[in-house]
Amino acid sequence: MTKNLPALPIYLDYQATTPTDPRVVEAMLPYFTEQFGNPHSGHHAFGAAAAGAVETARAQVAALIGADPREIIFTSGATESNNLALAGVARFQRNLQGDRKTHLVTAATEHKCVLESAAQLEREGFAVTYLPVGRTGLIDLERLAAAITERTVLVSIMAVNNEIGVVQPLAEIGALCRARGVHFHTDAAQAVGKIPLDVEAMNIDLMSLSGHKIYGPKGIGALYVRRRPRVRLAPLFQGGGQERGLRSGTLPTPLCVGLGAACEIAMREMAPEADRLRRLAARLHQGVVRQLPDAYLNGDPGRRVPGNLNLGFPGIDGDRLIGELKDLAVSSGSACSSAALEPSYVLRALGLDEAQARASLRIGLGRFTTEAEVDYAVERLVAAVQRLRDGPPAAAIVPEGADAPSAPVAHR
Template identity: 55%
Template sequence: MLLKASQAFKIVPRIAYGSRHVATVAERSEHVANYLTQITHQNSQKFRGRVNEGIATGDMVSSLNQESSTAGSTLNGKRPIYLDAQATTPVDPRVLDYMLPLYTGEYGNPHSKTHLYGWETESLVEKAREHVAALINADPKEIIFTSGATESNNMSIKGVAKFYGSRKKHIITSEIEHKCVIDTARQLQNEGFEVTYLPVNKDGRIDLEQLEAAIRPDTALVSIMYVNNEIGITQDVDEIGRICRKHKVFFHTDSAQAFGKIPIDVNKSNIDLMSISGHKIYGPMGVGACFVRRRPRVRLEPLMNGGGQERGLRSGTLPAPSIVGFGEAARIAKAEMAYDHAHITRLSDKLVASLLSIPETVVNGDRKYCIPGCVNISFAYVEGESLLMALRDIALSSGSACTSASLEPSYVLRALGADDALAHSSIRFGISRFTTSEEIDFVINTVKGKVEHLRNLSPLWEMVQEGIDISKIEWSHH
């Protein structure tokens, strides 16, 4: 039961039916199974058996090879190029080198005060805290280690709301926040808080006048993300911070995508709370931090109660190996920010220029305000999921990893005012410090070929080529 090329690449005129072809769960898992079978078959002698459990038949491989020749896949047991740096980044070998001693010999609990094992891990954890603090010009005492940016966002928003909730019942955020901020805000709405979701303009930035007008005497918190995870747009954080300070409202920013990539100064920008993630800066998953300002003091109701670790704001034993890796990743990010930025900018400029030379292609978000590592492009008259299936040589996403299983078009792109068709056909290219220019060349050539191939199959594209205005067509309804 193999996926036929014609099924995978079928384009349904969305405008006509209001629905689209998306790979079903069965198709997806079959695709993965096929891929794993290829690898297993070709590399069983060479590589460990971790990927092949439960899947291995020669039949599948031979029929897959037939199929891949028709679909033009070049995988043949190889791994795709990784171009999804906003979802996660590979762990830097230098980071892993720092973490390994904690998994082999230095396994003490950093909170144990009575022996060497505890002392040495504690000193490593404190060193990591200094590195994280230095990257945002904060005091190490203001860094609270958490499990990641989602926890930090929850902790900041719920923490402030609940602590000041008796007097202040209003929160301001934006429409393009990460799901964990929006969902937290929804949760608070259920508990009786009022939330204002600020819209963004077509470039992807919020209107500062609208923000100022939305602030009320009972506003407790403004939460606006530093860099958006889908389109890479940077908000005017300095100005937002100034407005919040003027009105004595706490300012929280989700900087999971900004931390380590662009210079951040929490004092200059008047940031009171900031969420940080470890695995977006070549560190390990499952660790992050929350910056909580001490002067003027921000008070939070903790999510976790217990042993009183982390100034009582986040009880629980710290995952010392992950934190040490996170700290080293932050140190490297600070030391090499300019170097990495130059490399990533060079690659992304080339990628954007080449892909925009394809007709009917638009880049989402004003590149002037976007971080270079995140490039979001919509290919009109091509269905995003079909393109992703065709581009199996490249690990890409059409948006956030958290929503990549959902069929609805990106709410971020819709907030930007993109019509549903363009929102459906968007692809996010995430470039990291480990991306090579050879990979970018490969991506450019492959995307160009596949977009052309898919458009040639599309009756809509044919109509557009004939000069028919698609938006004027009256489709019959059944």
């Protein structure tokens, strides 16, 4: 085993959540005690100070994605943002145009909150097309183009998949939607701060993001809503009309400040952090397949977000494997679907059978992951798999729909 052991347990689930960066906490602290005013009470000094902090945060979020600060709507997180984007556009357009615009297009591998929002709209009489994905997890642009009809009002395709880390072709999707006169929404909770995003260059009309995925606080997120050409939404709930009338309620100033600070740090450090995470992910992947040559990578090997690995181990039950790894925090899929007993629907959508899907683990590396932690994780993971197999690894077997394990991880 590694001589200089890292502190245990080791956190390797950065797609589920991230620790709040100490610099973010420092930025937030004054707004809990000293600057505690209501940001909507701008007629006195306390409220004005809070309002100024919120607007600074709004500008920081906007800068990270190439938006105008006036296009940023603060929400409680990406789940609310996704619901507001889908339901808001669909309901507004149906109220405006009736049955002429009652169709949405999304993908079978979207986050549960998008799929459940789409299912609710179906119950309300909307039609939804769920696009399949290829074996690497990417959508087919020709299939997308064929799915768009004159009744289509919105296409919602996530930027980076939360389980397999695959990066969808956002610019191409945006160009297609703009040419067809259809709004394009992307759930970018796993992409913001990790890969470059530009809502103008990519023709994105709505984008959801979350604070706790980018080393900010939990309970805060945002929805980018394009102003020109204008995207119009029906609000999810009623109140005092804050956030352009789209999201009523008193804004939590400390959380807004934290999200803004996290975005500013990400904008400044994204490139070097991505390079470091690529190296760490390659080190972990190569370390595993060197000793377990039948381990396979789920998802496209090239178009992946830095730091994500979804590895399958033939003949192994993923939940049992997690049970063997008490000192490693890894997962078998989305944190938001952890109560479900069935295997990952994302992996099944890639063409993996139930056993292959159950044999897979998601490993998420992040800002505070070290080489020593990666090396220790490799040793523990390999030993646990071999112990469960009660012997040395079997000969290399790559299931249909998985990438060959011999190639090292490549990242975009």
